[in-house]
Amino acid sequence: MSIETTPASSPDPEWDKLVAGLSGTADSPLLQKTDDTPVNQPDLLGDMPLTPEWVRTSAGWRTRTEVGRVNSTRAFRRWVRRQNTEHGHTAQIFRGVRRTFLWIQGTEGVQVATARREVQQAQADYKAAKWGHDKRLIPGPEKQKRRGEMEKAFAGSVTAMTKYKSTRRDARTRRAIRGAFALSPVAAAEGAGLYLAGGTGGLIATGATFAALALIGRRTTGGEVYTDRDAKFGDTRKLTDTMLTHVYQNARVINTDDTLSLLTPCTLTADGQAWEVIFDLPSGIPTKKALTAKEAVAGALGVAVQQLNQGRGDREGRIRLRVSLNLPFTGKPTPGPLLAVESVNLWQAIPMGVNLRGQEVSTSWVERSGLFGGEPGAGKSAAANDLLLAAALDPTVSLYLCDGKAGADVTPFEQIAAMYDTDGDPERLLEILQHIWDVEIPRRRTLAKEHGSRKLTAAMAAKDPRVNLAVLLVDEWSSYGAAADRKVREELERLLRLIVQQGRALGIITLCATQKPDSDSVPTGIRDILSIRWAMRCLTPQASDTILGQGYAAAGHNAQDILKSQRGVGIYMDGEKAEPELTRGYYYDDDEVTLLLDRAYELRAKVGTLPAGAVSLADQLRALGDDHANILAALVDAFDVRSDSEGRPVEWLPGAVLIEYLAASGMDVSADALGRLVVRTEEDKVKRAWEGSRVFGYPRSRVMATVRDRFGLGE
Template sequence: MTHQDNPNNDPDRSDDEGAEIVNLDAARAGRHPYQSAADRSEQEAIDGPVREGEAARVDQPDTSGPGWRTTLEEKARTRQPIVPLWLRSRAEAVETLRWVSLHYLHVTGYQLARLPLYGGRLTIRAPRGFVRLVSGIVKWTFDLEGEPVRLAAVQKADPEAYLKLSRQRDSRVRLRTFLSIVALFILLVAAIIAANQPNAAQWATLAVAIALGILGKPADRPLINRAVIPTSVEKLTSDIVIRSLTVLGIAGINQAIAKNPKDAVRFVAPITRDGPGWRADIDLPYGVTVGDVLDKRDRMSGALRRPLGCIWPEGDSSIHEGRLILWVGDKDLAKTVVKSPLVKAGSHDVFKGIPFGCDPRGRPITVPVIEQNILIGSQPGQGKTASVRVLASGAALDPTAELWIHELKGTGDLDPHEKNCHRYVSGIEDEAIAYAADSLTLLRREVMRRAAALKALPADLCPDKKVTRQIADKRSLGLHPLVAVFDECQNLFAHSEYGDKAGQDAEFIIKLGRALGVILVLATQRPDKDSLPTGISANVTIRFCLRVAGQLENDMILGTSAYKNGIRATMFVPGPPSKGGDAGTGYLVGATPMPKVVKSAYLDTPATQRIADRAHALRHSAGTLSGHALGETPERNAPTFDLLADVLAVVPPSETKVWNEVIVDRLAELRPDAYGVWAALEGGAKTAQLTTALKPYGIKTGQVWGTPEGGGKGANRIGIVRDDVATAVTERDSKKGRGVAS
């Protein structure tokens, strides 16, 4: 049936086969093809009649309108905080109050020290003040200020005006002369009375001298000096912000401002003081992201007429990618020396994190340590080792934390803490690399031991199966924090002999050691896939990236897509602060809810030595010194073993599926020093050890049928398939170019 067969254009008609017929005229006119006549009438009452060929409205008007709650929510989408931001953080509140107290203490001390100078100035200026006072009284009494007006009347030969002015002057002079005589008489009486009271006379003389000295002050020479010279920082205004955005050369911003200068850039909150600087919250034009602005930070510095170290734009992706938070500081962050509270701390608790530095607004930043692993990366000379030194010092001041330090550069930057370490090495030679590789092997075994020990703890002591302060204080459990530092770790992971095994061990520790109190701190100046295995860089939880050269290095340290999301450590200026560089400043990710620019605290060698001395005294009194710190020689060449190869060795090809507990017993017979602790466990703990150890290799366990080795009834228990282990070995060895497993 065609359109011509339906002359009335009835949308409810159908053809002989029951198919619905669409009203083409209604569709072309913008009406719904199945709309009833009543609905069309109602729509035409709202929109007006739709003529053929007229375009349909896409956005229909909302006749109901938003409810009062929706309207209120739109207006109150961002509420201003009731409590000021600086009072929300105890550390920030204490720091603010400390700064204010020191400021006014300085002002008070400055002025008190200059009281003799101010007294001398008042004494010198008192005669001039006396002359000014007398001349002023004379002028007022005899109405001398009106003399020019009377002379003008004489010169104009206006007798009527002159007589009127003269009578007015005579009346004023009579009254003022009487008042002056009364005032003089009162002063004389007061002087006579004060003369009979020496103390009162002295105070009166002092008061008169001060008053005369103030009256004699020259207009261009103030009496009191300023204790604090105010800065000439320009106040941040909306016009200045928009000016800085227009010079960035971003097409989206310039086009939006050209079309709509008033609303192209929207300020979602008033520009306010935020710490030692100004903060502006901005919604960029549609299609422009914060990452576009971060690339132009140097141009923004020129537009705002402020040093580059004062300009810190950042985004708030929790709202949207176009929300820009522009903070303009009063002082250059590069020239700011951040003092660490660890310098004066008697001790420290690593469960509370380690004070690491401050953000551009001067707010202290603490890096959590427990249940974390930390990766630090940068170009050479940008403050990487100095940042490691802060973390090592914080861990050293906790006498319950076991410290392992491997400084694989050989310069001795961490030597002050050698006397506090269970294991310590400093060097770049093969012996030092081998020692560091042995440490990772030992740490892997320690993770396995801790997993079994933690599993055996009762639920009331360890409900979450994580190391807590209470558990760490029980030294007999051996579950205290263990912080292992590997500075210049690229020399270990890229080593031709030890690198592959060390990378596997580090990945295993990072994945499983967090909840067991084992923390790795890795620092590298060459973040690539060879010197920093992807399994490590992908699983660390806290990252600190100082200046790097490009996007690849940036994302290796800060995580995939960090550069794309505007988190770019390439924006920092290379070089030390003395030469205008940003050494010590980097992006910190994972330690705070949002990525932050942070300048790490600076600890020089003498300060680090003082901290190490206090830490050594704490550990000596607590009895927690061990290993290298006691002069012992821990096993430098820990026995190395390959778990997968060992499993294949104890499970012959004839056994396709074997229980975990059987394999563990066989492994313990093969290598008692490595697997004996597993076999000592009972029940599910023994089975879980092997399951956990095989998980990083992609080998899954499951229910398999078997019988006890000594005979007995068969059953389904947790076990593995031997072919899965052989396949994993084949894939691993093929990547190394060693062939396949037999």
């Protein structure tokens, strides 16, 4: 048989073509790219198909080294505790010595003892036969018979003694051979160690001898072998395949003779904070059985329930398991990404928070509505701010904000909100809902018909500036219901239900937030059509189910398990068919909220989308781009900056003061030109006292009248 080889001068063209194709394809699964090596390096043979790329980076090595250091420390502590038991290495060495001695002694001792017993018996028989022969009164024939028996017993005694000596000599020889066989490696190791490395070598050889004896004595007298199979993840911080199967067996999820089928190895995540694995349950065991046994699985792992996260795989019976090394979401919150952007397009997905894997959770709110719930202090307002602040940074979005608890959560948004209620007034809420139903929805429906569609889309908004989104926030509906009479409450429910149902396709996003979304706080007919759910910390599983839906708590998604230290953390479900996941919302403190809202105000002022009440009269005049409007804007500012003791603008100023203010504003306006622009009555032209003298001037009312008459603006 011969082996064919390809000469170096004639490479295989097919192989070269394959290598070139793999090296030039950036999306090839065999290409390996790391932070340390930004250029793709081909892994043509696929040696590391299951090794994450981050492992081959410096950060990956540091992470694994740190986890390895912790595991080594804990392993050493377990080894120290183990020494006091029968599985300790001292006990193993003694058992090894004893078993080695017994092996050297062998079973020949039984044969020697048997031969000795035979000698003793033969000698006793000989003595008895001799005593019978030595009797003098026995007749001759009998005497002769007994003599024969004596000689026979003597021959047997001699034979037994010979056999005994042979057996004893053979036993000694065998024991010597086994002893030499057992001790020669020890002697050879000691001699070689002393010869090669002196005393250090001798110590090494002695250690090797002890290790060999400990290995021989590894099994106890009962045949048990030490194993860390019973060690829990909470003690080792390392997840293994055998541990995982043992855990689900102890949790009564699978039978003791069943095993899990791992689809991925137990792998430490890139941030070094958790272990992850995907596996299939044995055939016939539903996913729900594992999800409902969350407490039992956590107990078998030796971790807190909050450290365990089980999720459904892409099919029934498949589990995605994540076990965190520490309690997740207990450190400082992640800085909000809105701080780094100038504006937001709400037609696109916006960041809402970070999940357990450190990945950003983004949600598209177009044609969606939401329900956020949880006990007081759980972080509902901060979670709602993720949507409200993003909507504020989109200058085309209209904000309708209602706070039933009359708090200060939406107060900072007043200057950019189209309509708002911060007093918990049901009549004001009714006015806002009525405006949306009577004005916003008909206008939006007309726009959709103009574009030949049943709904408003981002493509329409890109072409038509009249197409925009609107956000309606209703915080603590139960407070509004408690303060309203029956007729007002029924009308509020009717309007809110219609807005949620019909406004969804017309670009109206509704968000309801409450402490416990039962039928009293949010009507059932409204709660059931709110698609996005976020369950913050709850006091009972029932409260968690009222937010996420019936049965989620029993399936392992229970907001009651969230700790108080995990503020802003909740079970987030992005849509009706989305799998709930633990998510921590971004947090913006008061200073950051003020910064973002100032930015939002500037954006809206620039494009002219500020509410009429939020834009000063002077700014409205300047936005017209007319020279006379600019002069009137400066005059309005002149009256405003000279307010009285109560903060109200002064009602009269001398003409010279106004002309001086106009000049300071960069406008060269003469007294005659000012008189032609602001027409006064004869009564207005009367001199008034000003700083010890009487001068001509202009009343503020005439300036405001001029603004109304010329441009239709003002009070």
